[in-house]
Amino acid sequence: MNAVRPRRSVLYMPGSNPRALDKARTLPADGLILDMEDAVAPEAKAEARVLIRQKLGEGGYGRREIFIRINGLGTVWGADDLAAAVAAGPDAILVPKVSSPDDLDRVSAAMDRLGARPAMRIWAMIETPLAILSIREIAAFATRPGSRLEGFVLGLNDLAKETGAQFTGDRLPMVPWIQIALTAARAYGLAILDGVYNDIHDDEGYAAECRQGREFGLDGKTLIHPRQIDVANRAFVPSVEEIEWAKRVVEVFALPDYAGKSAVKIEGRMVERLHADMAERTLALAAAIREVEAAA
Incomplete structure (x- = not known):
């Protein structure tokens, strides 16, 4: 059996916000996603690259698993993001809008050229209709020799936007996406994290969604605010x-x-x-x- 690592709570942190990156050192989250993508305005992306590398170089994040989410390699920021992220030395690179194994192949090859250490992993955001349609092939990338793929992060906001699906209390429109991604992940030995809960003031709804995520069999939840950490930590734990x-x-x-x-x-x-x-x-x-x- 592979080593088990808790991933109950994985918090997105804007990579251009030095106060947030400092505060992250004190939070009880199992993991941190230092974001260069959606949480960072185009004019602040260069600053985020420098700041993330600086903060990780200073250390102090302890046992927390560190992900860096880059912009896609097909964007004007992607190549510079990946170079900076590899140099910063996180546990994993989180790749947005993965729609085929080719997306992962390009990132993996670029990481090799940049001299990424072998232990640095890749995680894929599952957030496009094409990702759902290609989910088996994406997950099977983990079986390639030297593959760095370790897990999936569900991006349900983007999937809802692309399909027109609505968020309901039971997430019924999203259940097929969650189950198919989960099944593919488990078939190929990957971890998988639930998407975020958007209303940080709806404690009851958020707690229910955490319970549902655990019932589905997901490993944990991605978060958008520190106040969501404790509930996720309590939900994604064996009774x-x-x-x-x-x-x-x-x-x-x-x-x-x-x-x-x-x-x-x-x-x-x-x-x-x-x-x-x-x-x-x-x-x-x-x-x-x-x-x-x-x-x-």
């Missing part, structure tokens, strides 16, 4: 009951009598080996979250 059941499943499958068994009966329920694998991941995630919170 006490889930942890206790996972412990029981792992314990039973570890017994000598059940070595090699594909299914066993536990407390009246038939449990397969795949459920034992899921239980191990649940326990690993719970342990990783405890470690993060202990270090806070």
